[in-house]
Amino acid sequence: LNLIENIKHNLNYLTISIHDNNGHNSIILQKLGKIIPLKLEYLHLYLYYIKAYDFEVFLKSSQDTFTKKLLISNITKGQDILPSIKTYIMKKRRVKYLAINGALFRSEFVSDELFSLEDEVKEFMLYDIKVKSYYGLAINMDDFMKEVI
Template sequence: MFESIELLLQKSGSYLENFGFQSFEIDEDNNNRSEYHLLELESQLLESESLLIESITKYCTKIKFFELLEFNNQNIYSAFNLIVNTEQNLNYLSIDLSYNYGTCDDELSSIIVLRNLGQILPFKLEYLNLSLSIDTFDLTDFEIFLKNSQNTFIKKLLFYNIIEGTREKMGQDGMINYIKKYIMKEERVRYLAFQNNPDNGELFYLEDEVKEFKSHNITIQKYNDLYISFFNMIKND
């Protein structure tokens, strides 16, 4: 099957501009499979995912929109290579853990993204969405991303922290302060959405903060209003 997909990418990859990728899932409720067979299948799927992303990177060099859903610690590095390889055309990027939250090591995967993504972004992006599990008790990795991405102008920037908790527990104010320091004062974003877990509100509803960002030519919007899904991108393309 992989050979057929690779052949298809060889023939048509140069025409593909919108790409969405989601990690394969294993039906662990299947009682006919032993734990050993499940682990073996998981290993095979991880290898197939990495090979597939490598083929996409090799043959699809004109990608403008890339959405990565439910990635794991193995294939994220292959996705980084894809971002570097398509930086001349890449304009929309979404990295999202929220679709299947809690089924993998979300916090470690998020740390890997925050530590490695900023320095490989193109100099200009129309859209960047990061839906991650961010440790709000230690915002070192969040600050690393903001520092490393300072050379990138992002028209629409979205942050969604999928960890549950109150505003204080979530460390929302600390995250906003870092955003002010590295994004607002540099005026390197035009539209911004920042949301913690849905029950805890978002930056859009903090009137004083919205006014402060507005004074730096940054418009705060609701996360869902600014969010662009892969399917909407295809429909409107």
């Protein structure tokens, strides 16, 4: 987190990936919103388990941030964060493209992608937010590195 804070003026793309349940998800979500830049091209949160409270803290503390592409993925069944996304992202038009993948909802859907839920996609469209396929929006790091180098 210190690195992010130190380079935030030059930061356009950020991926945070946590693959285990050692409490880091909560710490990152509770502190990240305070230090990310006001504008990001790409923010990818790939987390092991998302607690609704921690996610809401992140959204509240980053409410002045606009992110062009926001991707959220959860490895295990987390808590329902869709209401927070609607309140703090959708209604405030804080993203242009949104992709959510994984067990992020309390109830079980046929698919784990927000993109597959037609009524939800239509609701986001009312706020000029395009819901995309997670894998279609995610940056392939190998391809990205080839472009940069």
